[in-house]
Amino acid sequence: MYTRADLDEGGERPGTPAPVHDLRHHGDAEVRDGAAGLVDLAVNVRAGTPPRWLREHIAGSLSALAAYPDSRAARAAVAARHGLPEERVLLTAGAAEAFVLLARALRVRRPVVVHPQFTEPEAALRDAGHEVGRVLLRPEEAFRLRPEAVPESADLVVVGNPTNPTSVLHPAELLARLARPGRVLVVDEAFMDAVPGEPEALAGRTDVPGLVVLRSLTKTWGLAGLRIGYVLAEPGTVAALERVQPLWPVSTPALAAAEACMRPAALAEAERAAAEVAADRAHLLAGLAEFDEVRAVPDAAGPFVLVRVRRAAEVREVLRGLGFAARRGDTFPGLDGGWLRLAVRDRATTNRFLQALDQALTAVG
Template sequence: MTTDLHHHGDVEATPGLVDLAVNVRADAPPAWLREVLHAAVDGSAAYPDPTRARAAVAAAHGRPVEEVLLTAGAAETFTLVARALRPAHAVVVHPSFTEPEAALRAHGHAVHRHLLVPPSYRLTPPPEDADLVVLGNPTNPTSVLHPAADVAALCRPGRTVVLDEAFADTDPGEPQSLAARRDLPGLLVVRSLTKTWGLAGLRVGYALGPADLVAALAAAQPHWPVSTPALAALEACAGADTTGWAHELAADRAALLGLLPPGVTPVGTPASSFVLLRVPGAEAVRLRLREAGFAVRRGDTFPGLDPDHLRVAVRDPATSAAFAAALAAILERP
């Protein structure tokens, strides 16, 4: 089956619908961050200077600045990897965010899909000869959080491991993150400000890895790839404590799971800001949910999933209750 690797949740999030399709924490950045952005716009006549933002990110993760690459969103990193590296055997662990595979294919690389097995979707070793391995943790769309030791075990000399940690801060305290690990050969950790801070439209992220790899990726970037407002956001948010929010999210996720009607099965053990659900006749259900005012993310565009999967963002309990009631009513209809 051909998979649409460029389909993303924003396509589902039609204005006027309750958006459960996009995994962004809030509709807008918090007030204090908006003030930072407004001030940065006023100072945007000069070309962007990444010095302070890069130093702030480096300090937050206990790394030298040479191991930090600032990017126009996490997605840019995947394109830079595809431009700068020449893997002989590229492997993408699926189901997962599809942009890495799309970028690799667009730049002429053959891609092997390493499919994790339901219902747990736990990480299993990719082929031994893979010299580029891409995976997410927590993984979009399954919401599964892999143990740090299992991910670290993938790293070895001669292999680049690209680890997408866009949702790492949804895990309280980030105990499974490898962002501070400098001892693992070839590890490139990709982070984003999009999800936590409501900055999808700003396009801001970064990558952490060995200095030589960071330099190779930077050489594939255009000049001034990160805007002045994005740099200001990076500096302001670097090292911010999101533990309290992550605990609130865990409670909201538990509430959503507890409200699901019979016949709807969560996949794996959800650990992030979204859940993957197995719903009989999910495509028809998704369309009926739209009629009821709710946008959810179809699952069949993720390699390894089928049309009976839907991804649903975790929101406040009142929103989840309204969604669950609409879902139950749809499933009760003949």
């Protein structure tokens, strides 16, 4: 067991053993090994992706596999998309690799992770030998962040926006208030492109000291199996991360995908997809509101919702028997077994799920 850094009332008392959470459990575990035929509500990758044009573009890159990957064009495309110089961009094998690089490269003494959120940042920090502090956001406050809950002593702060699994979108200016000299502020924006207009994005900002923004192309474009993401940060931070990165970390097909997804037509398609997700999420939330046994975290902004369900573990198992895989919530620090995360799907799929949920709730009593 490890002990946490000193945290104020928004976190947990120093010196207390960390509760056991399976930080390496992710949604894909719900749909592996004998889960054939399940409707996947556990993984937050947009259904029906990658689109045909992107598959064909990636396939076209295969003729170049004999050469070592050349990341220059993709890096330039990402930089142009965010209006940044290229030295502020680092391409990675998915956003998850970026957390490992940060944990290995940065000389920090008091890292803090704001939970509930994606567990890989804490897992990577712990694997690199860091003692990790936690700030636990509260369900009674709808998992909203209070900047004063983050201890002043923290020299690395990690927060998601919109946050997985709560689907909370924090105001950009509130997050910027966490920045200060001598602190690295890591904002995981892996789901930001699923928010219409990206109104609270910090990607592209150069006025926030110590800011590191992570992006992923996995969710909107369905590239989980290809592994492509990127880091936006000050040039010195990018250089430090690049030094601990293996040679040629991003494959030629992944680089081709990154370049293609930065094009104006692709960005317009992503914006349309975000609007569709918002409409489908509203339909899901309206259906969930019909059940007295279910409470959704309000103001969801991502392509998923977090719900508190009476006898959630039993409901989840019944749902599996009815053909639907939901993501358990108890592996996220700050949540217990009463929570489930549900990916947003099209209305027809949602309607079938709501019928199954009605059956499951009735079955468990």
